[in-house]
Structure formats: structure tokens, C-alpha cells
Amino acid sequence: MKLKDIYSHPPSVITQEDREFYYECGYLAFPGLMDDSWLNALREGLNDIIEMAGDFKESTREVDLEPDHCAEKPRLRRVAYLDDFSPIFWKLCSESILPDIAADLLGPNVRFREIMVNFKWADGGAEVKWHQDIAFYPHTHSGTLQFLLMLNTTRPDQGPLQIIPGSHKSQVFAHYDANGNWTGAISERELSNFPLNQAVSILGPPGSVSVHHSQTIHGSAANSSNENRPAFVITYGAADAIPYTAPAYPSSRYRRLVRGKEPGIAHHEELMVPLPPDWSDGYTSIFEHQQKNEVSLA
Secondary structure, X not given: OOHHHHHOOOOOOOOHHHHHHHHHHOEEEEOOOOOHHHHHHHHHHHHHHHHHHHHOOOOOOOEEEOOOOOOOOOOEEEEOOHHHXXXXXXXXXXXXXXXXXXXXXXXXXXXXXXXXXXXXXXXXXXXXXXXXXXXXXXXXXXXXXXXXXXXXXXXXXXXOOEEOOOHHHOOOOOOEOOOOOEOOOOOHHHHOOOOHHHOEEOOEOOOOEEEEEOOOOEEEOOEOOOOOOOXXXXXXXXXXXXXXXXXXXXXXXXXXXXXXXXXXXXXOOOOOOOOOOOOOOOOOOHHHHHOOOOOOOO
């Protein structure tokens, strides 16, 4: 759906000014959006997963572990397919305010793509280098977006999400090195064109939520604090945005319609997107791919 068509539908939960800020700057932030009833239920579901993974010796399709993970000191980097783990996670994706915000930004017809959690454990939880989401899952147009929901208070020393405002208006970069190896990160040479020192850190109390455009350049430093910084990552797409490549995490609800109706069309946008590797045989996480290269967050 084109922007003028999106704007023809009055927003239901955000303002028109919010919409315009999103399309101008590439992100929105909602401090303390989710209340304690949501947060307590999500924490309970997450604790069940941590307990389950305690005896894991190596990463699986669903659970990505840090190298020093053990039952006594669990160090999970990411858990994907959350909507298949517990009903509370699918309820978040389908019944909360999040898909309503997505519909206000993408148009009334919205599909669910995936939900995962990045843990960012205390004392060194892994960084995420600068990247654009659309490079991982190109579609017929750029109408996909990603929410982050913070379970705990997020401070500057915890490796918060950082966003470069307006960077979604630039090109889609190849997340490969000079030898053609997938890195999952933008090179230092390409990043030199952006004011990284002006990146916005997304901070706030428990339940804070951010959402960013699929082309927005973003990343996060390692967690240097003594407190964990878990964040749920939920991705939606406009229903007329059709993926070109296999999904990294094809859960049982992948591409399910969560708002609106089937459009019956594919919207195509003139967009040059370098294709990622074929994820058909499985995918671990962005952390594993990025830690194999030398691109720095800076």
C-alpha cells in the first residue's frame, strides 16, 4: 500500500503526527507502553524457556546459546519461534496494541512474521552490529517493521537499541564482506557516511516499546551493566508485501493475517535489495553471523 493510501485510513491508536514522524525519522518510541499484567505474564513465559534450556549443551533451531552457557549460569542469546512455545507470546502478537500500531503505520491489512527474544545478559551480553532488517528478509516493498518490547528498565550501559534517524531513506546495503561472505552487518566504509554519534538510544521503564522501519539502520552495544536486558522482537508486514526469500524462523503462524483482510494483490516498489543467503536449511541468529566478521558498532 502506498503512503497516500495508508494516510487515507485514520489511525486508531497513534496520531497522524506519529505516523509522519515514523516516515520522516524511521522509528517511534513509546515509554512504558505495556502494563504490569502483560509484563508479568511475559516474564513467566520467559522463565519457563530459560529453565527448559538449562541443560542444553549446544544451540538448536529455536535456542541460540552464548559460548559459556551452562545450567548454573544460563546465557541464552536468542530464542525464536516464541509463538509456538507458549500461548502468551502469540497473544502478545495478535491481541495486544502492537498489531494495532502496525496497522496504523502499514495500512489496515497486516501479517505477523515472527517473534523472538534477545536476552542481553548482564556483564557482556552480545552486541548487535549496525544493520538493516530488510536485508535479512527482502519483500516486494519496504512495508515491514519491527517492534522491540523491553521487559526491564533500559539504561545507557545496558546496550540499548540505537537508531540512526532518517537512515531508512538511504539505500539498502549489502550485508556481505569484500569476499562475498554474509556478515549480517553494514561495513565500516559504508557506515562512514552516517553520523553514528547522533544515533538515538531507546531508553525507558519496563514495558517500553519501539518500532522501526525495515530500512532503518540500527544496532546495540554489549550489555556492560550487572542487570539483564531482555527484549522481545516482533516483526509484522503489510499484507501486500510478499517475501522473496525463505524465512529464517518459519513458525506455525508465519504470515498469518492479524489485522484487516486479505488484499488479494502484491504491491511492488522499485527497490534494490541485495539478497541474503538461503535460510531454507536453517538459521541460528544474527549474533552468530556477526561475530564471524570484524565490522564494529563504533
